[in-house]
Amino acid sequence: MARPKEFDERAAIGRAMDAFWARGYEGTSTQALCEATGLGRSSIYNTFTSKHALFMRALDHYAERGIVARTALLEESGSGAERFRALFSYTIDEEVAHHGRGCLVVNTVAEFGERDPEVKARIEADTRRHLALLSACAKEGQLDGTIDGDRDPGAIAEFAHSTVAGLRLMSRRGAGRAAMESVAAIALDAIAAK
Amino acid sequence: MARPKEFDERAAIGRAMDAFWARGYEGTSTQALCEATGLGRSSIYNTFTSKHALFMRALDHYAERGIVARTALLEESGSGAERFRALFSYTIDEEVAHHGRGCLVVNTVAEFGERDPEVKARIEADTRRHLALLSACAKEGQLDGTIDGDRDPGAIAEFAHSTVAGLRLMSRRGAGRAAMESVAAIALDAIAAK
């Protein structure tokens, strides 16, 4: 073998993710990435090939974390309606706790749109997974009678997904808990069984 | 007097706005700004002082246009509920027509967060104006009986504002008309009188 790496790759990706999260792709220089990760340029390029590739790793890391967290959250909750309630209030709590950090995926969509094919593929994959998760919740909610049965579960999923994005955007621009909660309350009511 | 400018300042701001809109603040170089506006560096710096200042002008221009368009749209519509319906479908039509351009304000919130005080002030002002507009619509809707009277008009405004942001974000990541319409339908139902 050879000389081992002196750092934890996963941890480095996490730090890089934080940097991109705060300042965006274009707004984060390779120098800033070195400082955020504590690595030298050589280590970064030797391990991750390029700034763009590191961003992809960071995006993957973020998306994976998010899906895992949300899957756990939704599964440990009770009825369909309660799952959506848990999702919204978890989002709000997180944003309040992190002082309006927002969402890396939301930021990335805003920054890139559909311009970059690799980014676009990640966004699409993440969206698909979230919609599948939410769609399943909607269906369960319709079965247990807590979610409006007249609605397409896919539409409910899309609505909830969009609502979460809206909340994260609100938070990033500095909206307070009260405002976010009033949005979540209306959104929840919208999909609840009548 | 002296030598007159060879270009229309307003038009130049419009072109710069388009460039920032597509690629963000950090993603738009001064060279790109020259090409987008058709101006030389000297003219840009002589007229707008700095990239940042030009961005502020572009943001102001965008916000003003938006408020004017939305004010007109909401005033020419009928009942409160119809106004919100018009708002959502106008948003969707616009996004479909422009192939998922999204919203410059949304993008700017995502890129800057609360980091830049001048940007933040603009975002806050634009948000305040939109919320006032939407809040008035909500109140009218409650009077004419088309909007849920049990709800705080401010909350309805916040919800509608967040929904529009959500739609623009969906569009920017490539969502189709159908998905956006299903979100709008649920959102509309949420605030309608029961």
Next chain:
DNA sequence: CACATTTTGGACCGATCGATACAAAACTGG
């Protein structure tokens, strides 16, 4: 027609961009 004033184009500034080259350092398997 000359003067004062402004705009314009183009050269140019130091700083920083993302990325690479290279040799010293650090490790493992033999």
Next chain:
DNA sequence: CCAGTTTTGTATCGATCGGTCCAAAATGTG
């Protein structure tokens, strides 16, 4: 303890960044 392999720090690359300088060009005014 040596050979082989990889990582690391440093120096550096050309390109581009945002911004400035300056002389030529273009106008209204006297």
